[in-house]
Amino acid sequence: MVSLYARLAWTWTRAAAAYPASFALMTVLGIITTTLDVAVILIVFANTTTLAGFSRDEVLFLYGAAGVSFALCDLLVSNIDRVSQHIKAGTFDTFLIRPVSSWLQLTTDRFNPNRLGRVLQAVLVLGYAVAVLDLEGRRLWMIPVMVVTGFVIFAALWTLVGAAQFLLTDAPELGNAFTYGGQQLTQYPLAVYARDLVKGVTYVLPMAFVNWQPGLYVLGRDDPFGTPEFMRFLGPAAALALVLAAGLAWRQGIRHYRSTGS
Amino acid sequence: MIELDRAGRSFKVRRSLVHAVRDLSFTIAPGEFVGYLGPNGAGKSTTIKMLCGILTPTSGTVRVAGLEPSRRRTTLARRIGVVFGQRTTLWWDLPLADSFELIRHLYKVDRNTFRTRLDELTTTLDLGSFIRTPVRQLSLGQRMRGDLAAALLHAPDVLVLDEPTIGLDVVSKAGIRDFLKRLNAERGTTVLLTTHDLGDIERLCRRVMLIDHGQLAFDGTLGDLMATAPDQSDIEEVVSRLYTGSGTA
Numbered sequence: 001m002v003s004l005y006a007r008l009a010w011t012w013t014r015a016a017a018a019y020p021a022s023f024a025l026m027t028v029l030g031i032i033t034t035t036l037d038v039a040v041i042l043i044v045f046a047n048t049t050t051l052a053g054f055s056r057d058e059v060l061f062l063y064g065a066a067g068v069s070f071a072l073c074d075l076l077v078s079n080i081d082r083v084s085q086h087i088k089a090g091t092f093d094t095f096l097i098r099p100v101s102s103w104l105q106l107t108t109d110r111f112n113p114n115r116l117g118r119v120l121q122a123v124l125v126l127g128y129a130v131a132v133l134d135l136e137g138r139r140l141w142m143i144p145v146m147v148v149t150g151f152v153i154f155a156a157l158w159t160l161v162g163a164a165q166f167l168l169t170d171a172p173e174l175g176n177a178f179t180y181g182g183q184q185l186t187q188y189p190l191a192v193y194a195r196d197l198v199k200g201v202t203y204v205l206p207m208a209f210v211n212w213q214p215g216l217y218v219l220g221r222d223d224p225f226g227t228p229e230f231m232r233f234l235g236p237a238a239a240l241a242l243v244l245a246a247g248l249a250w251r252q253g254i255r256h257y258r259s260t261g262s
Numbered sequence: 263m264i265e266l267d268r269a270g271r272s273f274k275v276r277r278s279l280v281h282a283v284r285d286l287s288f289t290i291a292p293g294e295f296v297g298y299l300g301p302n303g304a305g306k307s308t309t310i311k312m313l314c315g316i317l318t319p320t321s322g323t324v325r326v327a328g329l330e331p332s333r334r335r336t337t338l339a340r341r342i343g344v345v346f347g348q349r350t351t352l353w354w355d356l357p358l359a360d361s362f363e364l365i366r367h368l369y370k371v372d373r374n375t376f377r378t379r380l381d382e383l384t385t386t387l388d389l390g391s392f393i394r395t396p397v398r399q400l401s402l403g404q405r406m407r408g409d410l411a412a413a414l415l416h417a418p419d420v421l422v423l424d425e426p427t428i429g430l431d432v433v434s435k436a437g438i439r440d441f442l443k444r445l446n447a448e449r450g451t452t453v454l455l456t457t458h459d460l461g462d463i464e465r466l467c468r469r470v471m472l473i474d475h476g477q478l479a480f481d482g483t484l485g486d487l488m489a490t491a492p493d494q495s496d497i498e499e500v501v502s503r504l505y506t507g508s509g510t511a
Contacts, residue, residue, distance in 0.1 A: 015355035018396065048435050093308045094351045099339035100368050255318050255332070258273060258310050 004100060005076075008108035016112050027114040034071075034121045035177055037063070041228065052191035054219035055212060057133050059189060064126030065143065066186035067210040069150025071118040079154045079163035080106045082178065084172040087165070090260040103250060139218050142232075146214035149235040150186075152243060153210050157182060159246035179207070186210045191224040198225055205217075206238035263452045264290040264313060265418055269322035270476075271308050280310040284476040285322070290454060292419070295446045298456045301505045305476040306456045309401055310424050313454070326418055340369060341412035347425035348495045350409055352371030352397045358408045359393045362415060369416040376415065378453050383411040386441055401436030410438065414445070417426050421445070427462055460497045480504055 016023055041063060045056035054062075083106065086092040095105045130143065161175030168174060182205075190198045190212045201207040216223055217232035266288050272281045283305040290296055300306045311317040312324050314336055317330030324331055336411055339496045344351070352361045366376045382391055387407040392400060400408060406426060413421065418496045423442075427435045445451050455462065463470060463484065472480035480487065491500045 004367065007364065011353060011356065011360065011364050014360070014383045015353060018355040090349060093311070093346065094349075096335060097314050097339055097342075097344045097351065097455050098368050099370075101336065236506075257316070259317055 001104065001222045005104060005108060006107065009111040010110035012108060013113050016110070016114075023112070023114055026112065028118050030114055031117040031121060034067075038068075038121075038125060040252035043185075047152075052189050052212050053224060054189045054191065057129050060125055061129035061133060061219065062125075062189055062211050062215045063144055063187050064122055065130050065215060066150055066183070067122030068119065069210055070145050070154055070183045070186070071115065071122045073158060075113070075119060077158050078105045078179070079109045079111060080158050081165070081172065081175055082106070082109060083162045084165035084169045087169050087257070087260070092257065093259060096254075096257075102254060103159065133219070135218060136220055139220060141216050142218045146211060146218070146235060149214065149239045150210035152239040153206060153235075154179070154182065156242040156246040157205075158237065160242075160249050163246065163249035163253040166256055182207050182210075186212070194226060202227070202231075206235075206242060209235035209238045230236055251262040263292045263294070263329060264288075264454065265325040266309075267323045269309075269312060269319045269324050269424075271317055272319075272320050273306075273314060281476050283312070283319075283473075286476070287322075288471060288478060288481060290452060292452055293446070293450045294469060295442075295453045295467050297463040297469060298454055298473065299460075299463065299501060300456075300473040300479075303354070304473045306473060307424060308476075309473065310344075310422055310454070310456065313422055314338070314342060315429065334508070340416060341419050343416070343418035343421045345406075345409050345413045345421075345423045345426050347406065347423070347428040350397060350405055352405070352408055353411055354398050355396055357394050357396055358389065358400070361392075361397065361408070361412060365412055365415050371416055379415055379417065380411075383414060386428070387411055388437070396420075403430050403437075406430060406434070410441070418451070420452045420454070421436060423453065423457075425457055426455065427457060427459050435459070435461070442466060451502045460501060464497055472501070474505060 038060075041056070041059055044051060045059070049055070051059055080103070083092070086095070086106075086109075095102045097111075098105065100121050158179055161179055162174060165172050183192070185201065185207055188209060190201070198208065202209075202213075213227070214235050215222075223231070266286050269283065269286045270281060271283045272279050274280075283497065286305075286309065298306055298309070308317060312319050313326050313331060315333075315335035318332040323429075326338060329338045329341075331338050353364065356364075362380060365371075366373075371379075382510055384393065389407060389411060389412060392404050392408075395404075397405060397408065410426070426442075427438055430438065439462065442453060446453050446466075453466075455467065457463065468483060470480065470482065471478060472487075480490070488494075488497065488500055491503050494500050494503070
C-alpha cells in the first residue's frame, strides 16, 4: 500500500511539474500563510507573558505538534475532500474501475509536494519549542506518539468529510469547518476556549487528543479544566475509534454513490 | 461471463422513485460480441456501471466473471476492461507512456508481460507516433486509442465499451472497429458495446440487445433485428421504429 501510494504520488508530482509557475507560487504562498500563524503567536506574546497560563514556548510547542500532524495530513490525505468535485465533473467513476482502493486513489489525487513547506515549518517550530523548554526526559516518548495520533485523527476527519460529500454534493465547504477549523482550534491551548466547546472536542470529536491532552503530559501540567490524568493517554484509542467510524462512512458513501448521467 | 437476473437500479429524485433499469435479465457467454442499443436515457450507462461495480443494484443480481461487481469491485477490476468514450481514464498531464506504466503498477502486471502487450498494442493501435505526448495534447482519435490500450494492458476477459466511437472521424472509427473485431476473434475477449452509431453494430456485433425505459425491448441476432421490419433494409429505420414502438407501448 505504501509503495503504491508513493507511485501514485510520484505520478501526480510529475503532472504538477507540467505547471512549474503554479507549483512555485503555491509553495511560496503555503510558507507565507503558515509563517503568519507563528507571527500572530509572537505578536500576542509581545503584549503578554502568558496565555491562559501557558508561556510562549509552551504555546509554540502545542502549535508545532498539531502543526506537524496537520501539515502531514494536508500533504498526504487532504485531497480526499475533492470527492464532490469529482462527482459533479463525472470523473469519480474512473476511481472505481481500478483494482486499487478508492481511498488510496483519492488521497493521492493531484498530490502536490508544495505542501511540504508547511510540514517543514511546523517541524522547525516544534523542534525549537522542545529545545528551549526544559522538558522531563521521561515524558518525551509521548511526542512522537502525539504527532502520529494527531495525524491519524486528522486523516480520519478528512475521510469523514470526504464521505459526507457523497450525500452533501452541493456543500463541500461544510467539511472545511471540521478539518481546517480543527487545525485552527488546535493552534492554541484549549484553555483559551469555553468549557462547553472543549467538552465537545474531547468527548464528541476528539480534537483534544491531537495535541492538548498528550501535550499536557509532555509539559507536565494539570488540565485547567480538571480532567483526570489517565485522559492524557487516551489519544490512540480515540484515534482508532474515529478511524473505524471514518472507514464505515467511506464504505457507505461508495455504496450510495449515484454516478452521473451518460 | 455476464449474468443479470431481474437487476434493477432506481434513483430517488425529489421524493419520487425513478427506475433507470428495471427487472433486467440477460446472459452473455464468453467470447460473444454484443451491441447494446437504446435511446438516450434508456438505461445503457446505468447497466454498464452496474457491470463494473460503480453502481450498486437496488434489486436483483448482477454477476460478471462469477463475481458480484459491487461487492468485489477491486477484484473484478483485474478481469474487466472499461472504456468510457465521453471521458478519459488516463492522466491528463502525463505522456501516454507514463499512464501505461502507472497502470502496470495498479494492475500488478509483471514487467515482461507488460512489455510484450504494450508492444503489441502499440503496433495494432498505431500508438508509436504519440506515446510520448501528454494526454491533454492528443486528438480525440488518438486519445481513444490510448484509452483502449489502457483498458487492455491487464488482458481482461471482458471488455465493456461505452460509446467508444463517439465523435471520431471515419478513418479512426474504422481503425477502432478493426481492432475490436480482431481482439474478439483472436483472443476471445467478451465485448459489450454501447453506441449510437449503427455502423458499429452492423460491422461488429453478432448479437444485439435493445433497452428502452430500463427494460429489454429486443435481444437477438442482427438478422433477427432486421426481420422485425421486413419492409425496411436500412438499420437506422429499423432501430428508430423499435425505439418509438417500445416508447408508446
